[in-house]
Amino acid sequence: MNITFSLLIFRITYYFVGEKKREDYMLVDFNVTKDQYIKDLQVKIETLEEQHKKEKLSESDISEMIRLAQTNDSIFIERFDLYFPTFFNTIRNASNAPLTLSDLYLCAMLKLNFSNKQIALYSNSTVKSVESKKYRLRKKIETPADQDFTIWITSV
Incomplete structure (x- = not known):
């Protein structure tokens, strides 16, 4: 016992x-x-x-760009190009295929450090579609596989 x-x-x-x-x-x-x-x-x-x-960039410039991005305003790309004049040319030069306005919009949103969820919310799409767009854009631009695409975009 x-x-x-x-x-x-x-x-x-x-x-x-x-x-x-x-x-x-x-x-x-x-x-x-x-x-x-x-x-x-x-x-x-x-x-x-x-x-x-x-x-x-001043705080008001950044706030304005973020507000334009959040409201999905049509002048967002123009204003972004005004504040980052070499960004779109650098992206276009890195690409082996022509980039659409949607591709440039996604690049701009990534440059401003928006998450996939935020981009989906502000562009009236799903997170899955944003991930797919990022994947297709990554293939167009041919970024190195070992490098995070978002970090690459923000460093441009």
Whole structure:
């Protein structure tokens, strides 16, 4: 009876220790993922700050462009080209196929660091269609496979 009770206690303890280890591994994995996400956001913030300094845009200029993008205004592309005069030419030169206005709009939205969800919301489309457009645009421009397309666009 004593041995059976001891084995039962051992088994219960072993089970709870195993559960605790699995829980700890899941938390560590979650923290690593969260840390990577934070690092990616910090890189995006630094890229935008550098871009802001390089382009010498005022806060009101950036706010206006974001407002035009959010309202899907027809003058967004013109205004964007005014503030980033070399961007569209650089993109067109990198492309091996002609780019449509929709392609240029997507590039401009990516340059302003909009997420896929935001682009879908502001362009009245789905997230899946935005991802498909990004994939097709990436193939047209032939960016390196090892480089993130959004980071490449923001660095142009």
